[in-house]
Amino acid sequence: MRIILIFISAALINNFVLTYFLGLCPFLGVSKRFDTAVNMGLATTFVTTLTAVTTWLIQHYILERYNLLFLQNVTFIIAIAGLVQLVEMFIRKTSIALYRSLGIYLPLITTNCIVLGLALFAALRDYTFVESVFFGAGAGVGFTIALIIMSGIREELEFADVPEVLKGAPITLLMAGMLALAFMGFAGLLSV
Amino acid sequence: MAPSHRTLAGEITKGLLVENPVARLILGICSSLAVTNTVINGLAMGLAVIFVTVASSALVSMVRKVVPGGVRIATYIVIISGFVTLADLFLRAFFPDISKTLGPYVPLIVVNCIIMARAEVFAAKYPVVPSIADAIGMGAGYTWVLLAIGAVREILGSGTILGYTVLSEKVFTPWTVMVLPPGAFLTLGFLIGLINYVTMRRARKTR
Numbered sequence: 001m002r003i004i005l006i007f008i009s010a011a012l013i014n015n016f017v018l019t020y021f022l023g024l025c026p027f028l029g030v031s032k033r034f035d036t037a038v039n040m041g042l043a044t045t046f047v048t049t050l051t052a053v054t055t056w057l058i059q060h061y062i063l064e065r066y067n068l069l070f071l072q073n074v075t076f077i078i079a080i081a082g083l084v085q086l087v088e089m090f091i092r093k094t095s096i097a098l099y100r101s102l103g104i105y106l107p108l109i110t111t112n113c114i115v116l117g118l119a120l121f122a123a124l125r126d127y128t129f130v131e132s133v134f135f136g137a138g139a140g141v142g143f144t145i146a147l148i149i150m151s152g153i154r155e156e157l158e159f160a161d162v163p164e165v166l167k168g169a170p171i172t173l174l175m176a177g178m179l180a181l182a183f184m185g186f187a188g189l190l191s192v
Numbered sequence: 193m194a195p196s197h198r199t200l201a202g203e204i205t206k207g208l209l210v211e212n213p214v215a216r217l218i219l220g221i222c223s224s225l226a227v228t229n230t231v232i233n234g235l236a237m238g239l240a241v242i243f244v245t246v247a248s249s250a251l252v253s254m255v256r257k258v259v260p261g262g263v264r265i266a267t268y269i270v271i272i273s274g275f276v277t278l279a280d281l282f283l284r285a286f287f288p289d290i291s292k293t294l295g296p297y298v299p300l301i302v303v304n305c306i307i308m309a310r311a312e313v314f315a316a317k318y319p320v321v322p323s324i325a326d327a328i329g330m331g332a333g334y335t336w337v338l339l340a341i342g343a344v345r346e347i348l349g350s351g352t353i354l355g356y357t358v359l360s361e362k363v364f365t366p367w368t369v370m371v372l373p374p375g376a377f378l379t380l381g382f383l384i385g386l387i388n389y390v391t392m393r394r395a396r397k398t399r
Contacts, residue, residue: 020226021222021373023222025305028218028221070277073276074274077303081269113222116299120299163385169384177374181374
C-alpha cells in the first residue's frame with residue numbers, strides 16, 4: 001500500500017514540475033508540440049526509474065558503507081550522466097527509429113533537475129529499494145503528465161491573442177501557475 | 193553572442209538586465225521559484241549561487257587550455273559539483289536552519305543551468321579576470337530576481353518582509369496562494385513580462 005501511495009504522491013499530489021519546480025527547463029523548452037512532449041516524457045520516465053535504482057545502490061552499498069556521504073553530489077551526477085549515455089547507446093543499437101525520434105532529448109535528460117532531485121529526495125527520505133523505484137517511476141510519470149497537458153494548452157495558445165510583452169516564456173509561466181493551482185486539488189486525494 | 197571588447201564593468205552590468213539569466217535567458221528557473229517563498233531564503237540561495245558561479249568560472253577559465261574538448265563538459269560538472277558541495281557543507285555547518293529549509297535545492301545548484309552556461313559560453317573562452325566579472329554579474333542578476341520574487345511573494349502571501357509585519361492582518365488578508373507553488377509561477381511570469389515591457393519601451397525610445 002505504501003508504495004502505491006508514494007507513486008501517486010510523486011506523480012500527482014507532489015508533482016515534481018508543479019510543486020517542486022524541478023525539470024522546468026525541458027517543461028518550458030519542449031512543451032510546444034504534443035508528440036515531442038510524449039516522447040520526452042517517456043524517455044525521462046525510463047531514465048528516472050533507472051536512476052532511482054542506481055543511486056539507491058550507490059547510496060547504500062558505497063557511500064554509507066564507506067562513510068563517503070560528502071561525495072553524494074559528485075557521485076550522483078556522474079552516475080546519472082553515465083546512465084544517460086548508456087541508455088543512449090543501448091537505444092541506438094536496438095531501435096534506430098526510437099533513437100531518431102528522441103534525438104537530442106536524450107542527452108538533455110542529464111541536466112533535467114528531476115533526475116538528480118529524485119535521487120536526493122529518495123536518499124533524504126530514506127526510502128527502501130522498492131519504494132525508491134516507485135518514487136522514481138512516479139516522478140517520471142508526473143513529469144510526463146504535466147508536459148503533455150502543457151503541450152496541449154500551448155498548441156491552443158498559438159491561436160490566442162497574447163499581449164506582445166507576455167509572448168513566449170511569461171505566458172507559459174502564467175499557464176503553469178494555473179495548472180499548479182489545478183493540481184493543488186489533488187492535495188486532498190490521499191494523506192501521506 | 194558575447195562581444196569580447198567590453199570593459200570589466202560592462203561584463204558585470206550586462207548580467208543585471210540586458211542578459212539577465214533568469215528573466216532574459218530563462219535559465220535557472222527551477223531554484224528561483226522553489227526557494228523564494230520568503231526573502232531570506234532567496235538571499236541565501238542567491239549568495240550560494242554567486243559563490244559557486246564565481247569559483248567555478250574562475251577555475252574553468254584557469255584550466256581552459258589544458259582540458260581537451262571531448263571531456264570538457266564532464267570536467268565542468270566535476271568542478272561545479274565540488275564547489276556546490278563546499279557551499280552545501282558551509283550552510284549546513286553555520287546556518288543549519290536555512291540549510292534545512294532549502295533542503296535538496298542547495299545540492300541541486302549542480303544542475304542549475306546558469307553556472308554550466310557561463311562556464312561553456314564565457315569562462316571557457318576568456319581569461320580569468322573577465323570570467324570572474326561575468327560570473328559576478330550573472331550571479332547578481334540571478335540574486336536580484338530571486339529577491340524581487342521573494343519580496344512579492346512574502347508581502348502578498350504572509351504580509352511580512354524579512355519576518356517583519358508590513359501589512360497587518362486587520363487591513364489585509366494574506367493571499368496564501370502566493371506562498372504556495374502557483375504564486376511562484378504567476379509572480380515570475382508577470383516579472384518577466386514587466387522586464388520585457390521596460391526593455392521594449394527603452395528600445396522604442398532610442399530608435
